[in-house]
Every structure is written in C-alpha cells, then in structure tokens.
Amino acid sequence: MRIGLLTEGGYPYLSGDAGLWCDRLVRGLGQHEFDVYALSRAQHQEEAGWVELPPQVSRMRTAPLWTAEDDGVAYGRRARRRFTESYGELVTALCEGDPPDPASPPGAAAAAQADRFANALYGLAELARDEGGLVGALRSESAVRALERACRAPGALRTAREARVPELLAVAAHLERALRPLSLDWYGDEAGGDGGEGLGAVDLCHATSGGAAALPGLLARHFFDVPLLVTEYGVRLRTHYLSSGTGPSPAGSATAPSATAPSAEAAPAVRALVAAFHGRLAAEVYRQAACVTPGNTHARRWQERCGADRAKLRTVYPGMEAxxxxxxxxxxxxxxxxxxxxxxxxxxxxxxxxxxxxxxxxxxxxxxxxxxxxxxxxxxxxxxxxxxxxxxxxxxxxxxxxxxxxxxxxxxxxxxxxxxxxxxxxxxxxxxxxxxxxxxxxxxxxxxxxxxxxxxxxxxxxxxxxxxxxxxxxxxxxxxxxxxxxxxxxxxxxxxxxxxxxxxxxxxxxxxxxTVEQNITAFHGIYLELVARAPVRRFLLDDGDPRPFAVPAEACLPGHWTGPDARATAGRGPGRAAGPPARDTSPIAATEGAR
The missing domain is CATH 3.40.50.2000 (Glycogen Phosphorylase B;)
Structure with missing residues (x-):
C-alpha cells in the first residue's frame, strides 16, 4: 500500500527528536511504500539536512512554513470575489459568538459554525487549486478589510470587536502563515510539481501531528476522498493554548511551544481570534479523520475535550528502542x-x-x-x-x-x-x-x-x-x-x-x-483496516498487476459482487470507485445468504 506521510518539523530533518518515531515506523514497515510530504519550521532545520532515507520512501517533497514568497498570481474579478466570499466566511466563523437560541437543539450553533469554517476553508483550497497560490491574496488589503468587517459585525465576540488596526494586521499575518499549505502543489491526482504524483494518488494519508501537518491530509480527503489518519503524541491545540495563555490548561500538562502561536503578551483580540482558528481547524481535522491515535490517555482526554469523536480514538503508545x-x-x-x-x-x-x-x-x-x-x-x-x-x-x-x-x-x-x-x-x-x-x-x-x-x-x-x-x-x-x-x-x-x-x-x-515493535504492529494493523474500508481508485499498476485493495472486500462474496458489473465498477477511474448498493458484508451474513 502507498502511504502519504505528512510531517511538520520532524522527519526527515536531522534536528530534534520529533522525527525519530517516524523513521522507525517507516523502516519497520518495509512492505509498504511511503511518499513523505514534509513541512519545515525554520531555515536552520533545512540546512541541517535529512536523515538517510530507506528504500521504501519512493518520493520526498518539502515546503517551508517559515517563509513564503508571493507567487505573483493576479486574480481576476471572479477569483477576487471567490476569495473575498470564502475568506470572509472563514473569519466570520472565528469572530462570531454562540448566542443562545431556545428554539435550536443543543450544539446547533456550534455545528453551524463548524460547517461555515469548513466550507470556507475548502473554498479557499479550491480557489488556490484553480487559480494559483493564495499568498498574495491572504496578504492583501482585502483580507484585512474582510477581517475587520467580521470583527465589527453584530454578534461578534467582545474581544473581536475590540481589535484595532495593529491587532487586525497581526491576526491576518498569522492566518496567512497558518494557511500556507493551501497554496502548495501537492494536491494533484497524477502529476505534481516535481513530476511525481500528488496526494491524490496515495492510499492513505498519515499526519504525524495535528495543525499544519494535518491540513494537506484534509485537502486530500476533500479532493480525492483519501482516508486520513492523525497521530498526536502532543496535542497541537493544547500546544497553542499553553504557549499563548488561552484556552483550558489542565494541571500537569506539558508540550513544546508552538512556532505559530502568539505569545501570552499579545493583545487579547489577537490571542482570542488565533485560538478560535486553531480550535476550528482541530475540530475539522478530528471530524474528517478516519482514525485518531493519541499517544496516551492524557492526550486522548485533551482530544475528546477539543471535539474528537471517542469512537475514532485509538491509543498507540510511542515506540522506544529497548x-x-x-x-x-x-x-x-x-x-x-x-x-x-x-x-x-x-x-x-x-x-x-x-x-x-x-x-x-x-x-x-x-x-x-x-x-x-x-x-x-x-x-x-x-x-x-x-x-x-x-x-x-x-x-x-x-x-x-x-x-x-x-x-x-x-x-x-x-x-x-x-x-x-x-x-x-x-x-x-x-x-x-x-x-x-x-x-x-x-x-x-x-x-x-x-x-x-x-x-x-x-x-x-x-x-x-x-x-x-x-x-x-x-x-x-x-x-x-x-x-x-x-x-x-x-x-x-x-x-x-x-x-x-x-x-x-x-x-x-x-x-x-x-517498544518499537508494538508501535509498528499497531500502525500496520490500522493501515490495513483503514485502507480496506476505502478501496483505492485505480485498479492496475503500471505493469498491469492488480493493485492491493483495489477491489472492494465485497467482491469476494458469492453473488453479483463478482459479476461483470462489479468488476467494471472496481476498475472505474479517474474518480474513486462507486460501490454497489449497501448490504451486510459480514461473514455471518454471507453464510446466512448461502443457506
């Protein structure tokens, strides 16, 4: 199977310990093929170089989070309108409060805000894919004006209404840095920017942390329906809260400072709006992920508190060399x-x-x-x-x-x-x-x-x-x-x-x-389980051999699943295969049907 490994500030860079477990995981799963998509946090990290990559890493693509040059993309009138609408919806979702509405069911307002944020995020991603990078648009005066309108709108949070021009500029700059992954050329189906395939060609995306690393996985899920696995040994939203002085902070928690979080001395409006962004992003990551693997129960409680569905959580302890x-x-x-x-x-x-x-x-x-x-x-x-x-x-x-x-x-x-x-x-x-x-x-x-x-x-x-x-x-x-x-x-x-x-x-x-062995075994099982639920889109490899998991599991059952219609469906491209009508495919059901 082909895994898109998404990292931020860790593997394959030499600096820091964050990539150590990734290296052990990749080396321990030699039966799989890995495409590594790495975001770097600083120039000195890139200058330090990479670890020696094993042969199962077939593609390696990197992009910096610490800098982004304006790509010179000039939007036309229609593209500018699309940007203003999507960006305006995104910042509105950050600024608006949660007014009580007795006529609405509990959580209805929060669900509506989550949907608004998600739609706006994917709208920006689609714009970047259609028209080019977002760097210039996110740094434009139009972005600051849209943020100001959202902060001054009726129903906005009190801290948002208090934002002045310096605070608005600070928040807009933070959003531009946080949304840089949207402008990458990683989201192709076949051809990527370096001549290789993009995230649309992998069987599974494995984000090794939340936040920026999970954002490309969200887009692969949105554009190509690639299943997303998120591993958090340190909950990124907690990292932001603790480093910026916002949000809940249970006693006894610890994590490394976030490179993108504002300091605790920043203005209240900046801290509140940036915290709202990271909270909305974490909730969307947890909502779209097929599985979330915390490293311990302490992290698991944080994830549940931040919106993760308990049914998707599976604790996988870090693997260490014994x-x-x-x-x-x-x-x-x-x-x-x-x-x-x-x-x-x-x-x-x-x-x-x-x-x-x-x-x-x-x-x-x-x-x-x-x-x-x-x-x-x-x-x-x-x-x-x-x-x-x-x-x-x-x-x-x-x-x-x-x-x-x-x-x-x-x-x-x-x-x-x-x-x-x-x-x-x-x-x-x-x-x-x-x-x-x-x-x-x-x-x-x-x-x-x-x-x-x-x-x-x-x-x-x-x-x-x-x-x-x-x-x-x-x-x-x-x-x-x-x-x-x-x-x-x-x-x-x-x-x-x-x-x-x-x-x-x-x-x-x-x-x-x-141990490393238990960690590798756990992820190998999760990989198989997730990919078995979501068959890959392409049926044949380049040499004509059948691709693993390209045929839905239902095709192994007796009946019309193995007929010509099912085979035609399994080999359908370029979109993801559309399966036959839903039915109970458990072994018990198959036995009952045979009787």
Missing part, C-alpha cells in the same frame, strides 16, 4: 544502593529545585545518600536554571569533609551524558538504585520509560501521563511536594527487595507496551 537498555536491565546488582539518579533535559519544568529540597530532607534520614543530576540544559533558559540549581545545591550542601558523615565533597553532582562517569544513557540510569522524576509538567515521560527498560525502581510526580505509564510499578507523589518526594525515596532506599520487585515489574511492563 535493546540499548537490555544489558543494564539484566544486571541490577551493579546499582549503587545509596545513589539517586535524575536524568533529563535541565529546564524549569523539571523542577530540580523541589528535588534538591527533597534531597536535603532525605539526607537527614539517610546521610550516605548521593544525588546525581545527569542532563544538559535546554537553551538559554535551561542554562540559567542550571546555574541557579548549582548555587542552591552549594547552599544546601556545603562541603562535608569535616562533618560526622564526611564524604569529602558535595553529595549532589551535575553531569552530562558522555562524561567519564556516564558515557551512555543506559549507564546513567545504571548509576543509581532509584530513578527520580520531579517534573511539574510532563507529556509522555520518555525518561521514565527508559528507567523502566533498565529495571529501575522509580519515584515520580503525578503529572501528564506518568500514572498511566508507570501502572503501579513505581511510587507516585504530588508535584511541588519535597517532603512527599523525600519520604518515597527513603522508603525505596531502605527496602532493596521492594526495589527489585518494582524494577522487574516496571521492565516487564515497558517491554510489553512501549
């Missing part, structure tokens, strides 16, 4: 029974300050214990935070060479992977008997899973998907509670048998749920 931790997991006796280990990226969200205060309390009970903090700072903010933590450690634990429990140096050490005492990540986890996670916000706790692969007992704060991941194989305490953290660590340090039991159970759970 083999590099196998040696450590098999040799638990090498751990220092008096050492705690923290491993991760040094940044304020990890709350190392609470960990240091917890360790100060722990040392009163277990004075021989040491704490190793192993990790590199994340950017300038992380570097400043690391410096603050080192100063705090020096204040809390001055050199104890003259004390009753002399150790000759500070019991807290700050290290990085690759140093003499922690050459590899696996050896970092092997350094201690207990691994600690002290975060105040967390999405999917990758470091916790790595510790589980190593068979280590863990103490974690109850944030994000921690409880779901740990599943009773470790101790969990409230965040920002140094005393509870210290008491849990003391309990494990004093009970080696319990540490061994929890570590063994944690390793077994991680090997069952969080």
């Amino acid at each position: 083999s590099r931790f196998a040696e450590v997991g098999d040799s638990l006796d090498t751990a220092d029974p008096h050492t705690l280990v923290w491993v991760g990226r040094v940044e304020p969200a990890k709350d190392l300050v609470s960990l240091l205060h917890a360790f100060a309390e722990l040392r009163q009970e277990e004075p021989r214990t040491r704490l190793r903090i192993i990790g590199a700072p994340a950017g300038a903010e992380g570097q400043a935070y690391l410096g603050h933590c080192k100063v705090l450690a020096a204040q809390l634990f001055p050199d104890e060479a003259d004390g009753p429990h002399a150790v000759g140096d500070n019991p807290v050490s700050f290290e990085e992977i690759g140093g003499p005492e922690a050459p590899t990540l696996a050896e970092a986890y092997a350094a201690g008997a207990v691994v600690v996670l002290s975060s105040v916000v967390e999405g999917f706790p990758v470091g916790l899973v790595e510790a589980m692969f190593c068979g280590r007992a863990t103490v974690s704060t109850d944030v994000g998907a921690v409880v779901e991941v740990i599943g009773g194989t470790g101790l969990v305490v409230p965040p920002r509670n140094p005393r509870a953290l210290a008491e849990a660590c003391v309990a494990l340090l004093r009970d080696p048998e319990r540490r061994a039991r929890l570590g063994a159970a944690a390793r077994a759970r991680a090997l069952e749920l969080f």
